[in-house]
Amino acid sequence: MSIAGVDSSKHFLGLKGMSATEISSILDRAAYWEQYPVKVTNQLQGRFVANLFFENSTRTRFSFELAQKRLGAEVLNFSSAESSVQKGESIYDTVRTLESMGIDAGVIRLKPIGILEELAAKIKVPLINAGDGNNEHPTQALLDLYTMRKHFGEIKGLTVAIVGDILHSRVARSNLWALQAMGAKVKFCAPANMQASELSGHADYVSFQEALQADVVMMLRVQLERHEQGMIKSAEEYRKEYGLTVERAAQMAPHAIIMHPAPVNRNVELDDELVEHEKSKIFTQIGHGVPIRMAVIERTLA
Known part of the structure; x- marks a missing residue:
């Protein structure tokens, strides 16, 4: 278990190997949220989610941020263009730092291939893939x-x-x-x-x-x-x-x-x-x- 009390098996890295049943359950839940009458819920009240975009994508980040705020989560936005990663800090160190601060999950977008899988093996808070090299989205x-x-x-x-x-x-x-x-x-x-x-x-x-x-x-x-x-x-x-x-x-x-x-x-x-x-x-x-x-x-x- 992580410091935030979240099972590390909750990483959402890709769809390869995912069953039709699990995919359908996500689609069904999305249908529930699409017709939900209230724009903002308290479903994730008190949870902190960081958007860790080491590759730019305004559209995807805004979509995730809207989703997080609609669920009532507290949102932290990180852009590598404005960070110490540009000065030599590793991607791992950045994610590990935010994990140490107590985030509950990280939405991560990366250009380098293979880094996400390595991160997921070391980081205990769940990571959600928002674009991983040419691997998956x-x-x-x-x-x-x-x-x-x-x-x-x-x-x-x-x-x-x-x-x-x-x-x-x-x-x-x-x-x-x-x-x-x-x-x-x-x-x-x-x-x-x-x-x-x-x-x-x-x-x-x-x-x-x-x-x-x-x-x-x-x-x-x-x-x-x-x-x-x-x-x-x-x-x-x-x-x-x-x-x-x-x-x-x-x-x-x-x-x-x-x-x-x-x-x-x-x-x-x-x-x-x-x-x-x-x-x-x-x-x-x-x-x-x-x-x-x-x-x-x-x-x-x-």
Whole structure:
């Protein structure tokens, strides 16, 4: 047990290996919180939760912070850009320091791969993964699944095409594990130099034309800095080859939906007119982030 009296097995690091029953229970609890009539509860009154963002993401941090405050928790926000980590303090020392001060849980986002697992082995207060290198982004995938279930009624039997930079995408990985656990079929579509070979045994890589036949077409955000590394020729070239244009969207099935983890590079991975198109669930997904994260935080601190 930790100094805060929390079982260290409560870490929420990823969805790989998580059962359909457990995923469903989180989605069900999110549905409860989404319709909850009172905006702020005292569910976690007296609990202290730290948002430890060693990689910037205003959108994800705000979503977690709203979830924490709606549950009545006391929130501490940490940004590495403003901290002594920039001066040489290790990530471990920073997290260990906050643990020593008495936080009850930490929501953590990291760029380096493999660090989160090492931290979880040493830190006793529960850690919630808010983005871990290119490994997992579990709450993003859960809000994606929640959006699909709410729209289609159930996830089992759906075909979901994930299009873009699979190689560097933690969103693609978390969605792959969760969707397959829930009985959906996943297909990948990516340029040859953005395919993750270790995932090829888990989902087929298909042409964009085939991807457009899916029930859900999920476009991944293009990291435009990859252009500097030569992975993409230009934003215009990427749009031409792998962007969801208005013309391509017209080939989707009438019932199919468009998803994106956001923020969107408009007119790169998605034409501007499609961001708020009737098929698009992008802002709906964002809205579902708060109840999903309420369910995850509550589960972690229960």
